[in-house]
Amino acid sequence: MTLDNTESAKLKELDLSCIWHPCTQMHDHEANIPLIPIARAQGVYLYDFENRAYLDCVSSWWVNLFGHCNPYISAKLKEQLDSLEHIIFAGFTHKPIIELSHRLLELLDSKFGKCFYADNGSSAIEVALKMAFHACAIQKKKKNKFICLENAYHGETIGALSVGDVGIYTQVYQPLLLETLKVKAPSGENFAESLESLKTLLQAHKEEIAAFVLEPLIQCAGNMNMYSAKFVQEAVKMCQEAGVYVIFDEIAVGFGRTGSFFAYQQCGVVPDFLCLSKGITGGYLPLSVVITTNEIYSLFYAPYEEHKAFLHSHSYTGNALACACANAVLDIFERDNVLENNAILSQFIWKKLQVLQEFGFVQNLRHQGMVFAFDLGGFEGQRKGLEVFNAGLKRGLLLRPLGNTIYLMPPYVLTKEQASYIVESLVEILKIFVDKFANKTKV
Numbered sequence: 001m002t003l004d005n006t007e008s009a010k011l012k013e014l015d016l017s018c019i020w021h022p023c024t025q026m027h028d029h030e031a032n033i034p035l036i037p038i039a040r041a042q043g044v045y046l047y048d049f050e051n052r053a054y055l056d057c058v059s060s061w062w063v064n065l066f067g068h069c070n071p072y073i074s075a076k077l078k079e080q081l082d083s084l085e086h087i088i089f090a091g092f093t094h095k096p097i098i099e100l101s102h103r104l105l106e107l108l109d110s111k112f113g114k115c116f117y118a119d120n121g122s123s124a125i126e127v128a129l130k131m132a133f134h135a136c137a138i139q140k141k142k143k144n145k146f147i148c149l150e151n152a153y154h155g156e157t158i159g160a161l162s163v164g165d166v167g168i169y170t171q172v173y174q175p176l177l178l179e180t181l182k183v184k185a186p187s188g189e190n191f192a193e194s195l196e197s198l199k200t201l202l203q204a205h206k207e208e209i210a211a212f213v214l215e216p217l218i219q220c221a222g223n224m225n226m227y228s229a230k231f232v233q234e235a236v237k238m239c240q241e242a243g244v245y246v247i248f249d250e251i252a253v254g255f256g257r258t259g260s261f262f263a264y265q266q267c268g269v270v271p272d273f274l275c276l277s278k279g280i281t282g283g284y285l286p287l288s289v290v291i292t293t294n295e296i297y298s299l300f301y302a303p304y305e306e307h308k309a310f311l312h313s314h315s316y317t318g319n320a321l322a323c324a325c326a327n328a329v330l331d332i333f334e335r336d337n338v339l340e341n342n343a344i345l346s347q348f349i350w351k352k353l354q355v356l357q358e359f360g361f362v363q364n365l366r367h368q369g370m371v372f373a374f375d376l377g378g379f380e381g382q383r384k385g386l387e388v389f390n391a392g393l394k395r396g397l398l399l400r401p402l403g404n405t406i407y408l409m410p411p412y413v414l415t416k417e418q419a420s421y422i423v424e425s426l427v428e429i430l431k432i433f434v435d436k437f438a439n440k441t442k443v
C-alpha cells in the first residue's frame with residue numbers, strides 16, 4: 001500500500017520493534033491487518049501520513065462523542081492546563097471535579113448522592129464490586145458472590161473479567177477468576193427465560209450474592225446484543241426485593257449513546273451503583289466514576305478506629321485535566337440539543353441501513369440510539385469481519401468489527417452526508433464480499 005521508505009513505513013517499523021498493542025494478535029500485523037500511523041485527527045476523521053482520511057465509525061473504541069480535536073473541548077483543556085494539571089486527590093480537591101460531580105448528580109435521579117473516581121472503565125467496575133461486597137461486610141452479611149449475564153463484558157482486570165463472559169477475553173484466565181453466577185443473556189424481547197434463571201439463582205443464593213452487574217440495554221462488547229428495557233426493569237426489581245445490590249455498567253452506553261442521557265433512564269429503575277467512563281471526557285483523557293447512594297456511603301462513614309473506610313485508590317484519580325474535558329462535554333450537551341439531534345440522525349441512519357437487508361447474509365440488523373449493528377451470518381469460524389474491516393480501510397472507513405458483527409457507533413457530530421457515505425460504502429464492501437465468496441464457492 002505504501003512505499004517502503006515513507007515516514008509512515010518507518011514509523012510502523014519503529015512501532016513494531018518496541019510496542020505490544022492491546023487487543024491484538026501481533027502476528028496479524030505481518031499480513032492480515034495493517035498498522036496505520038496516524039498523523040492528526042479532526043472531527044470524525046483520522047488522517048495518516050499520506051493524508052488519507054479514515055472516518056471513525058467506532059468513535060475510537062467508543063470514547064469520542066464530539067469529534068477529534070474538538071475546538072471547544074481543546075480550548076477548555078488548554079485553559080485548565082495553565083492553572084492546575086493534577087494533584088493528589090486524598091486530602092485535597094479542586095474546582096473542576098467539584099463542578100463535575102455536582103453536574104453529574106444533577107443529571108441523575110435524585111436517589112444518587114456520591115461520586116467516587118477512578119481512571120478507566122475496568123477500575124470503575126473493580127470499585128463497584130469492592131464497594132458492594134464491602135457494604136455487605138459492614139452490615140455483617142457474608143456475601144461474596146456476584147451475578148452477571150452470559151455474554152457480558154465489563155473490562156479486563158481480574159475482577160472485571162470475573163463478571164464477564166466473552167470467551168476470547170476470559171477463557172485463559174478462568175483459573176484466576178472469582179466464581180460468579182451467570183444468568184442467560186436476554187436478546188431483544190426474548191427475556192422470559194433470563195428472568196426465570198435470575199429468579200432461580202436469587203431463590204437459591206440470595207444470602208451469598210452481593211450484587212448483580214449488567215450493562216443496561218446493550219451488551220456492547222458482547223457483539224452489540226440489544227435487549228429490552230423491560231428485562232432490566234424486572235431484573236432490578238427482583239434483585240432489590242431479594243436484598244441484592246445492582247451495578248449498572250454504563251461505561252459504553254452512557255452519555256447519550258442509547259438515546260437517553262443514561263440508559264437506565266429508559267428502564268424505569270435506578271441501580272445502587274452506576275459506572276461511567278469512555279464518553280465522559282469526549283475521548284480526550286482517561287477518567288471513570290462510580291456513582292452511588294448516600295445510603296451506601298453512610299455505611300462506610302464512621303470513626304477511623306472502626307476500620308470502615310473504603311481505601312481503594314489510583315494515583316491519577318480525579319485528574320483535573322480529565323475533569324475539565326468532562327465539564328466541557330457536559331457544556332456541549334447543554335448547549336447543542338445533542339439528544340434531540342441524535343434522535344433525528346439515528347432515524348436517518350437507520351432508514352439508510354435498510355438497504356443492507358438485500359444481502360442474504362446480513363442478519364439481525366438492529367439499532368438503539370447511536371448504535372447500529374448486523375451480523376454476517378453463515379460464516380462460523382471464518383474471519384469475515386476482518387475482510388470487511390480491511391475493505392473499509394480502502395474506502396476510508398475505520399470499522400473494526402467485533403468478530404463477524406459489523407457495527408457503527410459514530411461520534412455524535414457525524415453529518416448526514418458522512419452517514420450516507422458510510423452506508424453506500426458498506427453496500428459496496430458487502431458486494432465485493434459477495435463476489436469473493438461466490439468465486440470461492442464456484443472453484
Ligand SMILES: *Cc1c(COP(=O)(O)O)cnc(C)c1O
Nearest residue numbers: 120121122153154155249251252
Ligand atoms: C470498555 C468497557 C469497559 C472497560 O473500560 P476500560 O476503560 O477499557 O477499562 C467496561 N465495561 C464496558 C461495558 C465497556 O464497554
